[in-house]
Structure formats: C-alpha cells, structure tokens
Amino acid sequence: MKRRSFLAGAGVVAATAATLPKPAIASGVKRLKMVTTWPKNFPGMGVSAERLATRIKTMTEGQVEIRVYAADELVPALQAFDTVSSGAAEVYHGAEYYWQGKSPAFNFFTTVPNGMIATELNAWMYHGGGQQLWDELSAQFNIKPFMASNTGVQMGGWFRKEINTLEDFKGLRIRMPGLGGEVMRKLDAAAVTLAGNQIYQALQNGTIDATEWVGPWNDMTFGFHQVADYYYWPGFHEPGPALAVGFNKTVWDGFTPSQQAAVEAACAAENDYTLAEFNYQxxxxxxxxxxDHNVKLRRFSPEIRARLTALSDEVVEEAGNSDAFTKRVYESYKASLALSREWTRIADQAFVEARQGIALD
Structure with a gap:
C-alpha cells in the first residue's frame, strides 16, 4: 500500500471536512452525502448516481437518504475517495482506477486493458472471489465498496488526426486514465488523467490531441464530435468497466443488517440496469x-490492434505483480478470466458470429 499517498490525500480533504455539513441521523433516518466524479446530471454515470440514491431511499423505506453532489460541488472529482475515507462525506460514486496511486490493485475492480467484459467481471466479482478481495483492499482505507454501474465495452477514442500506423502515437497527447494510459506511454504517447468535465476544453484548445471517454452516448453529450473528426474502434483499454459506490466503513458498519441488505440489492440492481441503458443508448x-454529424468512424488497423493487445497484456502483468496484495488480486482475476473466456468464446461469441453469417471453425 502507498500509505504516504493516502495520508497526503487525507490531508488535502481535511480543510474541506470542516466546511461540509455533518451527517444527520435523527428519528432513525440517516442523511448522507455522496460525492461523485461526474458532471451534474450527466447521462449515464451522473444520472445513475442519482437513481441509486432514490433506489436506496425506497428500499430502506426512507431510513437512508443520500444527497448527491456532482464533481466540484463539494470537492474536486479526484478527491472523492479521500473525502469519504476521512469521513468528510459518507459515500462516493466513481471509477476505482482513479485511485491506482494508492494501490495498483484498484484497477482490477474497474477494468484493465484486454481484460474482462461486463458479464465476465460480474462473474468474478459476484461468484469468483472478486468482491471479497475488493473489500479487503478498501477496508484498509475505511471504505466498503460495491459495483453500481457498468458502461459496457468502450470505444477507442476521439482523435484530431487519423491514426494509420504505430508511429502516429508518438508524441500524441491523449486523455486516458488507468492502465490504458500506461499502454499509451509504451507507444511513446503522452497520456494524462483528466476528470470528465475538463476533457472538452482540453481537446478544443489543443492541450490534448485525443481522448477516450466512454461511448457514443456520453461522448456525443460532451460534444467531442465538434472538436475531433475521427472516432476509433475497437476500444482495448476498457472492455467492461464497473463504476463503484464506496461507503465510509464506519458509517456502513452503523447500518442495520436490513439496511445493508437493501443497499447491496440496490447497487446490484443499478449495476444491471445501467449496463442495459448504456447498450441501448x-x-x-x-x-x-x-x-447527423458526419463523424468519421475508423477501425484501428490489424497492426495497431495486435500491438495494443501485446502491450496491454504486458502492462497488466507488470501491474499485477507490483506488490504482494495486488498479485493476489491479479491471480484471482486471471484465473476467473481464463474460465470465463472459454465459455464466452463458445457461447456469446460463437452465437454472434453465427448470427452474422461468419463461418465458424
């Protein structure tokens, strides 16, 4: 664990903590604050956070009320984890790979390049030991986590120029967080992490040359098609990213068993609902x-796809072996993926190929 990083982060939010209203627990009602990493009412992630809060209130019969704050309303997006860890707020909604500076293991609980699609991730988390490992990791930071959304397979990103060869990545300034950013760096690109509400302006003014975000629904909402001409597929970096809700563990431990069960069920329901919503939208x-917008849809060349796959496996292995705990997570993740991959191949993948008339082996 990178304890210095954690303590530094806690120090950043200490001043903020004094200005945040305290949780109100009166007449059996727990009133909590949720800080998010998303713009206010943003389709998909932002709306999902609001919907989850409503689910929890309904399923606890009003015993747990959560007020949702967008990024920068109370704290900056990337301070959400530290804010909840310290107790300055009680819940966060975000992506766990944002916290990879605390432990590389956090990446595996969002997504890793060339890794699990959403159904495979759910299998590992719910049935393959993933949730237990996540609980163990997050408890060290006073957090109790749950999956609460999934965007499904993401796109390769928006580029202001065509990407025809591997040479075109050299010097490219691209917004790509997590281990996907590490893959870009191995291609000699300059990868940066920006919160969602910072991306459009950075792309517009030329601070970055390219960006990944999510997929057509969210990308169109942000208007990336207005400042970048080329939209590439397939994505390699986020094949099925889970978005997380993290409760301050002290607060979580103060819930009754029925309240905990209701919250867990609400998160699972929202996780399933949001994946369907993203696929449709x-x-x-x-x-x-x-x-309507004449976007130039481009597919990465076979050469590029092969290199991205090879570098993805290399980066994930390096991260997975970076420390003893992360290695435990990596080994569990890898074993579950090997199991799921074969079933995905002869079930989902084979059916889709047959439906499209693709000749099978």
Whole structure:
C-alpha cells in the first residue's frame, strides 16, 4: 500500500471536512452525502448516481437518504475517495482506477486493458472471489465498496488526426486514465488523467490531441464530435468497466443488517440496469453521430490492434505483480478470466458470429 499517498490525500480533504455539513441521523433516518466524479446530471454515470440514491431511499423505506453532489460541488472529482475515507462525506460514486496511486490493485475492480467484459467481471466479482478481495483492499482505507454501474465495452477514442500506423502515437497527447494510459506511454504517447468535465476544453484548445471517454452516448453529450473528426474502434483499454459506490466503513458498519441488505440489492440492481441503458443508448447515439454529424468512424488497423493487445497484456502483468496484495488480486482475476473466456468464446461469441453469417471453425 502507498500509505504516504493516502495520508497526503487525507490531508488535502481535511480543510474541506470542516466546511461540509455533518451527517444527520435523527428519528432513525440517516442523511448522507455522496460525492461523485461526474458532471451534474450527466447521462449515464451522473444520472445513475442519482437513481441509486432514490433506489436506496425506497428500499430502506426512507431510513437512508443520500444527497448527491456532482464533481466540484463539494470537492474536486479526484478527491472523492479521500473525502469519504476521512469521513468528510459518507459515500462516493466513481471509477476505482482513479485511485491506482494508492494501490495498483484498484484497477482490477474497474477494468484493465484486454481484460474482462461486463458479464465476465460480474462473474468474478459476484461468484469468483472478486468482491471479497475488493473489500479487503478498501477496508484498509475505511471504505466498503460495491459495483453500481457498468458502461459496457468502450470505444477507442476521439482523435484530431487519423491514426494509420504505430508511429502516429508518438508524441500524441491523449486523455486516458488507468492502465490504458500506461499502454499509451509504451507507444511513446503522452497520456494524462483528466476528470470528465475538463476533457472538452482540453481537446478544443489543443492541450490534448485525443481522448477516450466512454461511448457514443456520453461522448456525443460532451460534444467531442465538434472538436475531433475521427472516432476509433475497437476500444482495448476498457472492455467492461464497473463504476463503484464506496461507503465510509464506519458509517456502513452503523447500518442495520436490513439496511445493508437493501443497499447491496440496490447497487446490484443499478449495476444491471445501467449496463442495459448504456447498450441501448450507445446503439442509438452511434447512428446519430454518423448520420447527423458526419463523424468519421475508423477501425484501428490489424497492426495497431495486435500491438495494443501485446502491450496491454504486458502492462497488466507488470501491474499485477507490483506488490504482494495486488498479485493476489491479479491471480484471482486471471484465473476467473481464463474460465470465463472459454465459455464466452463458445457461447456469446460463437452465437454472434453465427448470427452474422461468419463461418465458424
């Protein structure tokens, strides 16, 4: 664990803590604050956070009320984890790979390049020991985590120029967080992490040359098609990223068993609902981008795809072996992926290929 990073982060939010209202627990009602890493009411992630708060209130019969704050309303997006860890707020909604500076293991609980799709991640987390490892990791920071959304497979990103060869990545300034950013660096690109509400301006003013975000639905909402001409697929970096809710563990431990069960069920329901929402809205939005906005849809060349795959496996292995705990997570993740991959191949993948008339082996 990178304890210095954690303590430094806690120090950053200490001043903020004094200005945040304290949780109100009166007449059996727990009133909590949720800080998020998303713009206010942003389609998908931001709305999902609001919807989850409503689910929890309904399922606890009003015993747990959560007020949702967008990024920068109370604290900056990337301070959400430290704010909840310290107790300055009680819940966060974000992506665990944002906290990789505390432990590389956090990446595996969002997504890793060339890794699990959403159904495979759910299998590991719910049935393959992933949640137990996540609990163990997060407890060291006074957090109790849950999956609460999934965007499904993400796109390769928006580029202001065509990417035809591996040479085109050299010197490219691209917004790509997590281990995907490490893959870009191995291609001699300059990868940076920016919160969602900072990306458009950075792309518009030339601070960055390219960005990944999510997929057609969210990307169109941000208007990336107005400042970048080329939209690439397939994504390699985020094949099925889970978005997380983290409760301050002291607060979580103060819930009754029925309240804990209701919150857990609400998170699982929202995780499933949001994946379906993204799949539907992405399909619609992609057609709009192509037909109404003349977006130039491009597929990465076979050469590029092969190199991205090889570098992804290299980066994930390096991260997975970076310390003893992360190695435990990596070995569990890898074993579950090996199991799921074969079933995915002869079930989902084979059916989709047959449906499209692709000749099978």
């Amino acid at each position: 992405n399909a619609k939005s992609l057609q709009t981008l192509i037909k």
